[in-house]
Amino acid sequence: MIEKINRxxxxxxxxxxxxxxxxxxxxxxxxxxxxxxxxxxNDFRNVAAESKREMGQRLNELKELATEKxxxxxxxxxxxxxxxxxxxxxxxxxxxxxGTRHPISLVRNEICDIFGRLGFSIAEGPxxxxxxxxxxxxxFAEDHPARDMQDTFFIQRSPDVLLRTHTSSVQTRxxxxxxxxxxxxxxxxxxxxxxxxxxxHCFFHxxxxxxxxxxxxFADLKQALLFFAKEMFxxxxxxxxxxxxxxxxxxxxEMDISCDLCGGKGCSFCKHTGWVEILGCxxxxxxxxxxxxxxxxxxxxxALGMGIERITNLKYRVKDLRLFSENDQRFLEEFESAH
Ligand code: DAH
Numbered sequence: 623m624i625e626k627i628n629r630x631x632x633x634x635x636x637x638x639x640x641x642x643x644x645x646x647x648x649x650x651x652x653x654x655x656x657x658x659x660x661x662x663x664n665d666f667r668n669v670a671a672e673s674k675r676e677m678g679q680r681l682n683e684l685k686e687l688a689t690e691k692x693x694x695x696x697x698x699x700x701x702x703x704x705x706x707x708x709x710x711x712x713x714x715x716x717x718x719x720x721g722t723r724h725p726i727s728l729v730r731n732e733i734c735d736i737f738g739r740l741g742f743s744i745a746e747g748p749x750x751x752x753x754x755x756x757x758x759x760x761x762f763a764e765d766h767p768a769r770d771m772q773d774t775f776f777i778q779r780s781p782d783v784l785l786r787t788h789t790s791s792v793q794t795r796x797x798x799x800x801x802x803x804x805x806x807x808x809x810x811x812x813x814x815x816x817x818x819x820x821x822x823h824c825f826f827h828x829x830x831x832x833x834x835x836x837x838x839x840f841a842d843l844k845q846a847l848l849f850f851a852k853e854m855f856x857x858x859x860x861x862x863x864x865x866x867x868x869x870x871x872x873x874x875x876e877m878d879i880s881c882d883l884c885g886g887k888g889c890s891f892c893k894h895t896g897w898v899e900i901l902g903c904x905x906x907x908x909x910x911x912x913x914x915x916x917x918x919x920x921x922x923x924x925a926l927g928m929g930i931e932r933i934t935n936l937k938y939r940v941k942d943l944r945l946f947s948e949n950d951q952r953f954l955e956e957f958e959s960a961h
Contacts, residue, residue, distance in 0.1 A: 639695045652688045722958045729934045730809045736853045737807040745806040747792035753782040755791040759913045760870040785813035789830040797914035802921045803835040820942040827930035834923030843924035871904025901928035
C-alpha cells in the first residue's frame, strides 16, 4: 500500500491540465467515490492494526495533496480562459473623438452643393497668380486702385506675381481653355493687404460662379440668385438687386437678402434697413469674353462672387472674423451639430 501511495503522490504532483474539462476528469480519477484515492481508503480497512496510524496519516496527506493540486489546476485553467477572453466582441465600442468640419468648409460645401443642383461644376485655380488672370483679363483699368500695393500682396514686380485678391481669376483660367457652355463654381482662398481686425482679414474665402452660353440673360442671373438665397437662408428669403460697378461685369449689381433676424422689419443687425448685402454679380463684360478667347457676339454670360466668411456670419452670427483662423477648439466645436 505504501508503494501505491508514493506512486500516486508522484503522479499527482506532476499533473497538468489545459482545460476545465481535463481538471474535472482528474478529480473524478483521483477523488470521486470510485476514484483511486477512495479505493485506497477502502483498502485501509485491511491494513494491519499496528500500521493503521501511519498509513492513515499518509492517506490523509495524499488526499489533501490531490485536493490542493486539483484546486490549483482549476484556478490556473480558469485564469487562462479569462485571459483568452479579454476581447469581448459584444461590448459597445469606446466613443471615437471625431474632428469637426471648419465652419468655412461647411458653408463652402453648402454653397457648392446648391449651385451643383443647378448644374454648376467646381473649378479651382492657383492662389499665386499673375496680373493678367487677376486684373488685366478682367477689364481692370491700368490705374485701377485694386492693383495698388495697398490691396494686393505682390510677390514680385514686372512681371507681376501676386496672391490673388479674388477668385474671379479662376474665371479667366477656365474661359481661356474652354468654350461655352461653361457653368462653373470656384471656391477658394484670397488675399488682401488689410490690417487684421474683427471686420477685415488679410486672407479670406470666396466663391465665384460663372455661366456662359448663347442667350444667357439678366433674368437667368436673377433666377439663380433667388434659388440660391432661398436654399441657403430659407424659403421665406427675399432678394433685391442694387446697381453697382465691377470692372468685369456690365451691368453690375449687388444683391441683398431680407434680414432673417428681424424678418425684414429692421433691427440693429441690418442697420434698420431690413436688408443685408451678400454678394456682387452682373453680366460678364464683353471685353472679358473677348480677352479670354470667347466670341462676345455669340455668347453672353453672368457671374457672381461672394465672401464665404460673410455668408457664414449671416448664417451663424460669427461677429469676429479672426475666430475663423485662430483654431480655438471652443469655437470650432460649436459647429459639431451643423454637419
Ligand atoms: N470679385 C469680386 C470681389 O472680389 C466679387 C464679384 C463681384 C465677383 C461681381 C463677380 C461679380 O463675379 O460678377 O469683390
